[in-house]
Amino acid sequence: MRDFINDKIKRIKPSGIRRLFDIASEIPDVISLGVGEPDFETPWHIREEGIYSLHKGRTFYTSNSGLLELRSEIAAFMSRKYGLNYDPKNEIIVTVGGSEAIDIALRAVLDPGDEVVYPEPCFVSYEPCILLSDGVPVPIELYPGTEFRLTPEQLEAAVTPRTKALLISYPNNPTGAVMDRRDLEKLVPVILKHDLLVISDEIYSELSYKERHVSIASLPGMRERTIVINGFSKSFAMTGWRLGFVCAPEGIAEYMLKVHQFGIMSAPTMSQYAAVSAMRSGDKDIDIMRESYNQRRRFLMECFREIRLPCFEPYGAFYAFPDISEFGMDSENFCEELLKAEKVAVVPGSAFGACGSRHVRISYAYSIEELKEAMSRIARFVKERRRTRRSPGRAV
Amino acid sequence: MEGIKREEILRLLEENARYTVKDLAAMLGLEAKKVKDEIAAMERERVICGYHALVNWDKTDDEKISALIELKVTPQRGDGYERIAEKIYQYPEVESLYLMSGGYDFTVILKKATMKEIASFVSSRLAVIEEVQSTTTHVVLARYKDHGIQLAENRKDMRMVVTP
Numbered sequence: 001m002r003d004f005i006n007d008k009i010k011r012i013k014p015s016g017i018r019r020l021f022d023i024a025s026e027i028p029d030v031i032s033l034g035v036g037e038p039d040f041e042t043p044w045h046i047r048e049e050g051i052y053s054l055h056k057g058r059t060f061y062t063s064n065s066g067l068l069e070l071r072s073e074i075a076a077f078m079s080r081k082y083g084l085n086y087d088p089k090n091e092i093i094v095t096v097g098g099s100e101a102i103d104i105a106l107r108a109v110l111d112p113g114d115e116v117v118y119p120e121p122c123f124v125s126y127e128p129c130i131l132l133s134d135g136v137p138v139p140i141e142l143y144p145g146t147e148f149r150l151t152p153e154q155l156e157a158a159v160t161p162r163t164k165a166l167l168i169s170y171p172n173n174p175t176g177a178v179m180d181r182r183d184l185e186k187l188v189p190v191i192l193k194h195d196l197l198v199i200s201d202e203i204y205s206e207l208s209y210k211e212r213h214v215s216i217a218s219l220p221g222m223r224e225r226t227i228v229i230n231g232f233s234k235s236f237a238m239t240g241w242r243l244g245f246v247c248a249p250e251g252i253a254e255y256m257l258k259v260h261q262f263g264i265m266s267a268p269t270m271s272q273y274a275a276v277s278a279m280r281s282g283d284k285d286i287d288i289m290r291e292s293y294n295q296r297r298r299f300l301m302e303c304f305r306e307i308r309l310p311c312f313e314p315y316g317a318f319y320a321f322p323d324i325s326e327f328g329m330d331s332e333n334f335c336e337e338l339l340k341a342e343k344v345a346v347v348p349g350s351a352f353g354a355c356g357s358r359h360v361r362i363s364y365a366y367s368i369e370e371l372k373e374a375m376s377r378i379a380r381f382v383k384e385r386r387r388t389r390r391s392p393g394r395a396v
Numbered sequence: 397m398e399g400i401k402r403e404e405i406l407r408l409l410e411e412n413a414r415y416t417v418k419d420l421a422a423m424l425g426l427e428a429k430k431v432k433d434e435i436a437a438m439e440r441e442r443v444i445c446g447y448h449a450l451v452n453w454d455k456t457d458d459e460k461i462s463a464l465i466e467l468k469v470t471p472q473r474g475d476g477y478e479r480i481a482e483k484i485y486q487y488p489e490v491e492s493l494y495l496m497s498g499g500y501d502f503t504v505i506l507k508k509a510t511m512k513e514i515a516s517f518v519s520s521r522l523a524v525i526e527e528v529q530s531t532t533t534h535v536v537l538a539r540y541k542d543h544g545i546q547l548a549e550n551r552k553d554m555r556m557v558v559t560p
Contacts, residue, residue, distance in 0.1 A: 021558040034558035124560040173560075295408070295423035302422035345557055368412075368419060 016351030024345040032345040038237040043285040050274035064261040066094025073279035098203040098231040098244040104259040110135040118167035120353025141355035144312040148177035169201035174361035175321040176314020181214040204317040206235035241271040296364040303375040325358040342377035413447040460508035462536040467502040468529040
């Protein structure tokens with residue numbers, strides 16, 4: 001029999017967290033700080049709207065780009081939160097999570113051989129999605145020295161005549177890094193000089209603890225060349241509803257809609273009705289959750305300081321990205337050893353790009369009690385490893 | 397160093413009174429000493445009036461019941477409701493006492509007791525207060541939520557162990 005599988009797909013590496021997941025799933029009583037989603041349940045008024053929509057029998061397709069009612073609410077949300085104005089009729093598409101939005105954005109713009117530059121460490125789907133669209137992934141390696149922010153010099157150095165787009169995501173998964181207005185402004189001249197499209201994945205935009213999030217699309221000259229991706233998963237604790245959205249100028253959105261309508265048809269109807277309630281009366285929910293994440297963030301950073309684990313202070317999302325290079329292991333080994341020794345699951349930084357291999361991602365979307373227990377185990381592990389490294393002759 | 401955040405300290409303690417000063421300080425980005433002093437000050441000022449365990453008595457062998465009593469009273473010239481309230485809250489049997497707007501004046505919640513004890517308290521203590529016009533006694537059949545906590549439900553983390 002022939003090998004039926006597409007060559008491109010074969011070349012895509014499986015997700016870097018798969019192996020760890022398999023090991024962790026078999027160990028009972030694992031404490032996990034490895035989850036990339038909120039620990040809050042979706043606020044009840046949102047769930048209730050979803051249930052009500054089922055009750056009323058609203059179980060049919062919506063228009064391809066989503067309920068107009070929801071798109072109008074999204075337009076209002078983007079305007080009041082980020083000062084961005086999009087026409088709900090033809091500049092907003094409701095997608096199946098931010099993930100689909102990333103995919104359709106890349107498919108709509110990339111021709112074979114087009115290069116996409118993007119900072120690493122980053123979310124796991126960027127590279128595969130670029131490859132699936134026949135693009136060429138060009139990662140820019142970021143480090144804690146620049147607080148994992150992209151500098152104009154790094155961008156300039158990565159751009160070639162084949163570069164079509166810059167893909168960024170701030171607040172960032174896995175580093176927790178943010179880029180404020182001034183940081184973003186510095187990139188604009190480089191973007192304009194090379195006539196680049198920007199795909200800005202802002203799924204964590206509402207989880208910014210220092211200043212309010214600024215979208216790169218709101219900077220002068222950027223709206224026309226920016227695709228903004230956002231969604232409900234992180235800000236409203238709605239991961240399982242699979243609902244995101246993408247905002248782009250009409251001339252780009254109409255082509256993304258083409259990919260979306262033939263690939264997906266429309267996002268889940270029940271989720272869309274629920275999301276209307278999220279947009280209309282969910283601002284307070286966001287504030288409460290943000291405050292709670294911020295408390296846990298500070299708590300976790302204090303734990304790191306106590307055990308002297310170097311970690312740059314993250315001001316966004318719900319992740320910290322401490323440096324574990326002192327232990328002489330790469331991030332995958334560290335995670336495996338930690339899991340075996342102390343039954344704590346964290347995610348190797350290398351899962352988010354090669355330059356993350358000196359780090360692990362620790363999520364603080366957990367209760368203070370859970371964080372406390374997990375961190376006391378990590379403290380014990382760290383102490384033990386430091387002890388054995390100081391006296392290498394002794395048996396471990 | 398950020399300023400003292402009274403409301404935030406209070407919200408956290410209300411959520412879990414067993415957070416240590418050290419935990420609170422870390423969560424709020426404050427010095428431990430400042431948090432400690434602020435809590436002490438709030439205790440002195442009776443902003444913080446006590447710390448309690450939230451017990452689901454339905455899970456114990458305790459067979460006593462909770463009662464809520466609506467009281468209609470005739471307020472007194474000069475003293476308004478204060479004197480009457482005092483006559484009621486001085487009884488150790490009274491767990492909570494609220495002055496209400498609407499169809500009646502006081503809500504009296506009694507400490508858990510037997511039906512007999514409750515009947516006796518209402519008839520021989522409350523109903524005989526001269527300003528009391530009428531009493532309506534309600535018995536709690538089940539408690540679902542108290543102090544913001546769902547009592548029955550043991551919330552499990554339903555997330556997968558590791559996700560991107």
